[in-house]
Amino acid sequence: MKVLVTGGLGYIGSHTCVQMLNAGMEPIIVDNLCNAKIAVLDRIEALTNIRPQFYQGDIRDETFLDDVFSKHAIQSVIHFAGLKAVGESVAKPLEYYDNNVNGSLVLARAMRTAGVKSIIFSSSATVYGDPESVPITESSSVGATTNPYGRSKYMVEGCLTDFYQSQPDWSVTFARYFNPVGAHPSGTMGEDPQGIPNNLMPFIAQVAVGRRDKLSIFGDDYATPDGTGVRDYIHVMDVADGHLVALNRVGQKAGLHIYNLGTGKGSSVIEMLDAFSQACGKPVPYEICPRRPGDIGACWASTEKAEKQLGWKATRSVLEMTADTWHWQSKNPQGY
Ligand code: NAD
Numbered sequence: 001m002k003v004l005v006t007g008g009l010g011y012i013g014s015h016t017c018v019q020m021l022n023a024g025m026e027p028i029i030v031d032n033l034c035n036a037k038i039a040v041l042d043r044i045e046a047l048t049n050i051r052p053q054f055y056q057g058d059i060r061d062e063t064f065l066d067d068v069f070s071k072h073a074i075q076s077v078i079h080f081a082g083l084k085a086v087g088e089s090v091a092k093p094l095e096y097y098d099n100n101v102n103g104s105l106v107l108a109r110a111m112r113t114a115g116v117k118s119i120i121f122s123s124s125a126t127v128y129g130d131p132e133s134v135p136i137t138e139s140s141s142v143g144a145t146t147n148p149y150g151r152s153k154y155m156v157e158g159c160l161t162d163f164y165q166s167q168p169d170w171s172v173t174f175a176r177y178f179n180p181v182g183a184h185p186s187g188t189m190g191e192d193p194q195g196i197p198n199n200l201m202p203f204i205a206q207v208a209v210g211r212r213d214k215l216s217i218f219g220d221d222y223a224t225p226d227g228t229g230v231r232d233y234i235h236v237m238d239v240a241d242g243h244l245v246a247l248n249r250v251g252q253k254a255g256l257h258i259y260n261l262g263t264g265k266g267s268s269v270i271e272m273l274d275a276f277s278q279a280c281g282k283p284v285p286y287e288i289c290p291r292r293p294g295d296i297g298a299c300w301a302s303t304e305k306a307e308k309q310l311g312w313k314a315t316r317s318v319l320e321m322t323a324d325t326w327h328w329q330s331k332n333p334q335g336y
């Protein structure tokens with residue numbers, strides 16, 4: 001199966017491409033390298049013995065996309081490409097809406113031109129905002145987003161929903177990721193944030209490897225067992241596998257399909273820190289700081305729908321998430 005993978009050299013995209021190649025699928029990668037390095041392509045090749053077809057270009061360039069579609073008999077699209085830093089989105093909302101919303105619209109138009117009617121869109125648990133209750137199901141209310149990044153994801157879901165209503169023979173899937181972490185177990189691929197990491201796991205990893213002094217824990221006064229924020233961390237390899245299952249199960253089935261990709265289990269910041277210390281064999285220094293604006297206390301996924309309808313469930317433990325992150329970070333202290 002030939003699948004166009006936008007943002008395929010990014011963190012989640014690259015792991016998904018490896019799993020696709022291992023399963024005999026053919027990813028055709030499009031990436032403008034605004035947040036990825038070309039070295040990722042070599043790592044994918046080293047792991048799979050296959051160098052996937054790669055086109056460097058921007059999804060907002062319709063002529064470029066038309067050209068890629070004309071060269072391959074593409075059956076489906078997995079759409080990872082986008083900007084994802086919450087703080088940056090507050091400073092640069094126009095850039096975020098242009099890349100994430102406009103980029104998705106241009107992509108959908110190029111798909112329509114090419115007659116490709118199947119898309120899996122990388123959405124986020126951020127569309128649920130501060131949940132009324134946990135676990136969060138796919139029918140929990142959405143839209144109370146607190147920043148331009150989150151709003152851009154919600155807007156793309158809205159645009160693609162309207163588009164699907166007009167084209168009911170399409171297969172449109174929203175994969176709402178919770179907190180993807182971890183790395184390929186080989187230690188050759190992982191998350192490589194530019195600048196100071198915004199997210200918990202890459203920050204802990206950079207403290208452990210000596211690139212940063214200590215972790216700031218943003219608040220210990222939430223209504224959670226130890227007071228620190230609770231999230232549903234999911235191994236990036238599980239996220240990758242979830243895409244393969246979605247492609248096979250609903251990728252060719254007309255409909256609007258919405259799935260949470262999480263584990264169904266929440267872990268606190270302190271629990272993640274403890275697990276990481278165990279993985280790297282030393283304590284990771286931290287200090288308690290005030291809450292981060294816009295943060296919520298606790299959030300984790302209901303996994304029932306994905307289990308029932310896709311027959312899919314995340315299998316990797318928190319210890320594997322931290323061990324694989326450490327393996328990657330310690331082998332590649334400066335990233336790619
Ligand atoms: P990433 O930044 O590592 O990957 C995104 C890739 O898209 C990068 O390689 C980047 O160069 C490319 N890209 C960005 N804009 C592009 C454009 N206009 N044209 C072509 N390529 C472009 O991010 P990731 O963590 O792999 O996330 C993938 C997707 O999943 C994103 O849409 C993100 O919003 C979503 N998501 C991620 C998380 C997470 O925690 N990582 C959580 C929820 C949702």
Ligand code: UD1
Pocket residue numbers: 084086087124125126149150178179198199200201203215216217218219228229230231269292293294295
């Ligand atoms: C963040 C984004 C969310 C995005 C997701 C995945 C915010 C408000 N939300 O989610 O929109 O979809 O990343 O990219 O940024 N923490 C610390 N110290 C740190 C970093 C984090 O204590 O240095 C804590 C946070 O307060 C939180 C937990 O760790 O309780 C997880 O944080 P993070 O990894 O940033 O993910 P989210 O906040 O869930």
